[in-house]
Amino acid sequence: MPQRQVDPSAQLQGIDASAGSFAQLPALRSLIEAKGCGLLGHGTRVAGIACAVGARAGLPKSELELLATAAEVHDIGKLGVPDRILLKAGRLTDAEYSVIQQHPEIGRDLLRLAGVRGNLLDVVLCHHERWDGDGYPFRRRTTESPLAARILSLADTVDAMASDRPYRASQPMTRIVGELERCSGTQFDPNVVDLFLGLARGIRSDGWVDRIAATGATQLAA
Numbered sequence: 002m003p004q005r006q007v008d009p010s011a012q013l014q015g016i017d018a019s020a021g022s023f024a025q026l027p028a029l030r031s032l033i034e035a036k037g038c039g040l041l042g043h044g045t046r047v048a049g050i051a052c053a054v055g056a057r058a059g060l061p062k063s064e065l066e067l068l069a070t071a072a073e074v075h076d077i078g079k080l081g082v083p084d085r086i087l088l089k090a091g092r093l094t095d096a097e098y099s100v101i102q103q104h105p106e107i108g109r110d111l112l113r114l115a116g117v118r119g120n121l122l123d124v125v126l127c128h129h130e131r132w133d134g135d136g137y138p139f140r141r142r143t144t145e146s147p148l149a150a151r152i153l154s155l156a157d158t159v160d161a162m163a164s165d166r167p168y169r170a171s172q173p174m175t176r177i178v179g180e181l182e183r184c185s186g187t188q189f190d191p192n193v194v195d196l197f198l199g200l201a202r203g204i205r206s207d208g209w210v211d212r213i214a215a216t217g218a219t220q221l222a223a
């Protein structure tokens with residue numbers, strides 16, 4: 002598959018890491034941890050995966066830091082979703098799913114109340130938007146969402162598929178790669194898919210998602 006190049010300066014849409022105050026991050030992490038259901042561990046792994054993709058896109062350290070922070074708190078809006086819906090083992094009704102779909106906006110509002118400003122809010126708000134405009138909450142399409150949100154969307158899906166769930170076991174690498182290829186240009190930004198697959202091609206072994214996440218964490222700390 003030919004490697005397309007992402008132009009971060011053209012697509013990042015002015016993410017300004019200095020504009021957001023991350024002083025409340027430890028408190029926010031504690032809130033997420035208190036909710037349980039694996040949200041904090043999921044956010045940390047998503048941060049590593051997203052930073053590995055962001056580093057491959059050539060994003061500078063300040064933007065990797067913002068990406069990592071957004072990844073850690075991206076589902077904080079689930080604090081506002083009742084547990085009977087969030088933890089429901091069976092199929093969600095349409096009404097219940099519409100409540101779940103409110104979590105990006107709830108998250109944006111919680112972060113704003115916590116003093117966070119700047120583009121971090123928009124990244125969290127847009128992490129369930131899709132490249133084809135069929136996502137939520139605003140059905141933004143292609144580059145109408147920040148690049149960081151498009152990276153976060155892919156990283157979120159990869160970690161979800163690679164993790165055990167009450168209703169299924171973790172998915173093998175071949176299935177995850179196949180799903181990303183199938184959804185490239187519909188759910189996901191094809192440039193971001195290519196960046197991730199470039200990482201995955203170099204790691205063909207058990208624990209490959211964890212290895213990619215560790216790579217991202219190392220690049221963030223460098």
Ligand SMILES: [Fe+2]
Pocket residue numbers: 075076104128129
């Ligand atoms: Fe989410």
